Amino acid sequence: MTSCTDPLGLNDKKLFKELKSSLSNVAKDTRNILEIRDDILYVWNTEKCCILSLNVTVIRGKNEDVPYQSLQPTDPPIFEVTNLLINETITQLALWGNLGIAVVQLPKRWGKEAKFQGGKDVVSCLSHNLNVCCSQLSTTEVRKVRWHPGSATDSHLVVLTSDNVFQLYECEIHNVPKLTRTWKIGPTLHSPSKIPNFTSLGDTAVDFDFATPTVKQDNDKNVDINKASWRQIEWPILVLRGSGDVLIVRGNVLINQNKPVTFGTLSMYPPTVDNYGIDSCSIMCLQTTPPLVIIAECTGKIYHAILLNENLEDDEKKTWSQFGSTYSLHTPEEALYVYECVEMELGLFYDENDKKYSCPIYLHGDRENRLRYFCSHNAGIHVVNVPMVGQLNDYINVNDSNVDLYLPNLIKNSSAQYLLSTRTKYTGKEEATPILGFGLLQEPCILIAVLHTGVVIDISVVDLYYIPKIELTAPVPSSSKKVTKEAFDTYIKQLLKRETSQPITKIGLRKNLTPREYLELLYRATTVFRKQHFVRHDKVQAEIGKKVRTLKALKTHQLKELENLSEMKKHLHEKVGSLAERYEDIKDKQEELARRAEEVLTLVHLKEPNMNPVERAECKEIKKIADKVKELDVRLEQLKKKKASNQVLISNAEKHIEKQEIIFKQSQITSITTNLTNMGKSIEELINRAKTLREKVDL
Incomplete structure (x- = not known):
């Protein structure tokens, strides 16, 4: 039976009933065991250690249950899976948790509903467990896993561990994954038990993301972007520490000859006393030019910053080792320019005296709409609209000479909309209400989430701030001289813009x-x-x-x-x-x-x-050709007469031969043959010359 929070009726499907029964109540933090790609939903089943897949588009308009498929890994992971990640080409899937990573190769899809291997109920998938943590007794944990967007085969996996180490794995299809490179981005976490470690001080990396790709300049020479090779393109990695510091790793890590170089810490402008918080948990980079960096804190604050070059003097360009640090980091050329802060409401509270709730916030990008992103946390789900993305795109694509007229402004601020709430002021402090799965079904955009109770929520996400572009029927001579007027629908949407939203409330039923x-x-x-x-x-x-x-x-x-x-x-x-x-x-x-x-x-x-010189020259040439033709006609007539006389002689000779057989000597036969051959060649040459002259005369 469908409801306002489940118009697709997913809770009545067999897949989600099985998923609900397999979920345990020990999950305390938000995770993401759900992913949607090409309208195919993938979700991890903890009880059966397999991946359940379902074509969501087939569900629309059908009341009956739709069969699903189980993707069974050949080497199931023994650790607790908290995240599910699929690469861009949808050929491999990464299952990872704090204690390990497993890579699963997805099989081929075909048939009417594009099912795996034509529609088998259970499909075996080749999988490999990566040896990220050396042993079960090791304290090293996995912090973040992402597929490298610059991989030509889409098979390189970048792993960030809790000991400030990056690991790069090459997971080619039908091959065993291998560790190709490791590099450090911070000090090693070794300290006595009585001294606070780096984790408590916030010096450990908690998250990373890839920035907009750049072209590497060789030997201080400018390289044409249009002619740059794939090896010259590098994807900078932005690394976030718990203290709010941001590092940047440069160098094409996919090439063995290149050594990654860590730069940090990036300066943040305008400077503040607390350096924009001390409890950061997540970072995401929107692929714009220049890159737009989003940093989230556990308190619900989200900072939007633009990554730009920083102008420093030569005496200011120093490394950390010159300040007495035991770990050397290069001074970066970039800096983060924070232009706004968005504060989200974590849970439903009624007045200012209510104690605020804090929890880690996880950022999710929208593949179809880059003007917004989503946040999942223990208190629900938010959507944040970022108008700055559209302004940066318009500024880059403008071809007018007066580009200053298109500089981004802060008139349109970002806004956060509370879509789903799982906590209120009466929710117990120790009561866990995490989001276990988050996915987006496109066209139209439908958010599908798995709550801590096992209930599935699927709601339409309406972009209240979307303004369609109006195509001009006639070209404008100069856009700088055009007087622009705000459209009425834009004006109405600005009036409807609100600071607080009323989310869908889904609280647990364990407490009345x-x-x-x-x-x-x-x-x-x-x-x-x-x-x-x-x-x-x-x-x-x-x-x-x-x-x-x-x-x-x-x-x-x-x-x-x-x-x-x-x-x-x-x-x-x-x-x-x-x-x-x-x-x-x-x-x-x-x-x-x-x-x-x-x-x-x-x-x-x-x-x-009078004729012109060209015509006179052509007339002379025609006369010469006519004379030659007459001469050749005379010679041709002579040859014809000679040929007729020869024919008579030959016929007489044949008659005489018939009457009396004449025996020639070998020398006479040879002489006669030679003469006849020469005469035939001469006759053939004369005939060819006559034909050539006739053709010229006809022209």
Whole structure:
């Protein structure tokens, strides 16, 4: 049975019933065991240690259950899987948790519904476990795993561990994954038990992401971007520490000859006392030019910064080793310029005195819409709209000389919308309400999430701030001189923009709330609607009414103008008829005059007394050819007579031979044969010359 939070009816499907029964209640933190690619949903089943897959588009419009497929790894992971990650070409899938990583090769898909191996219920998939942690007794844990976007075969996996070490694995299909490179980005975590370690001080890396690719300049020479080879393109890696510091790793790590170089810490402007927080948990880089970096804190604050070059003097370019540090880092040329901070509401709270909740926030990009991204955490799901992405794209693509007119501005600030809430002020502090799975189904965009209770939520995500681009029917000569006007729909959307949203509330059923608590929850929702929705809707209604009255008056005026234009059109039709008749007469007269002028020019040309030099030269050449032709005709007639006489002689000779057999000597036969051969060749040459001269004469 469908509901407002489950219009697709996923909770009634056999796959999600099995998933719900397999989920354990020991999960305390948000994770992501769900992924959607090409309308295929992948989810990890902990109980059976397999991957369940389902074509979500087949579910739409069907009430009956749809069979799903189980992808069974040949070497199931023995560690707890907390994340599921698929590469761009959808050929491999990475299962990873804090204690290990497993790479699964996805089989081929074919058939009506594009199922794996034509539709088998259980499909065996080749899998390999990566030896990230040397042993089960090792304290090293996996912090983050990402597929390298610059891999030509889409088979390189980058792993960040808790001991500030990057590991690069090459996972080619049908081959055993191998560790190709490791490099450090920080000090080794070794300290006495009484001294605080680097983890408590926030010096360990907690997350990383790939920045916009750049072209490596060789030997201080500028390289043409259009002619750059794949080996010259490098993907910088932004590394986030728990203290909020951001490092950057440069160098093409896919090439063995190149050594990765770690730069840090990036300066952040404008500077603050706490350096923009001390409890950072996640970083994401939107692929724009210049890159837009997003840093999330456990308190719910998200900072948006632009990665740009920093102008420093030579005496300021120092390494950390010169300041007494035991680990040397190069001074970066880039810096982060923070232009805004978005503060999200983690859980539903009713007044300012309520104790705020904090938890790690995980960032998810939208593949189809780069103007927004999603945040999943223990208190629900948020969507954040970033207008700066569109402004940066417009600034790069502008071809006008006055590019300063298109500089990004901060008039349109980013906004966070609370889509789903799993916590309230009455939720126990120790009660875990994490999001276990997050995925996006495109066209239209539908968010599918697995809650801590095993319930599946699928809701449509409406972009309230999307403004379609209007294509101009006529080119504009100079966009710098054009006076722009804000569209009415844009104005209405700005009026509807609100600071607080009322999310869908899904709380656990393990604790029964009192009537007073339910009433407070209802009162909060009513207050939000009154202050943030109804007031704005009333204002929008008044603006729309004013616009309607204006359009009605304009319509009346335009109807009168149409009447005047109809009369003018009738008059112009009559005038067009008379002008058309005159045009036809003038056209006939012009054609007659043109014909007469052509005849006169022809007669003048024919009666011209003297020929030009070219014509005289051609005339002489024709006369020479005519003389040669006459001479060849005479010779040809002679040859014909000679041939006739020879034929007579030959016939007489044959008759004489018939009457009397003559025996020739060998020397006589040879002489006669030679003479006849020469005469035949001469005759053939004369015939060919005669044909050639005839062809020239004909030309």
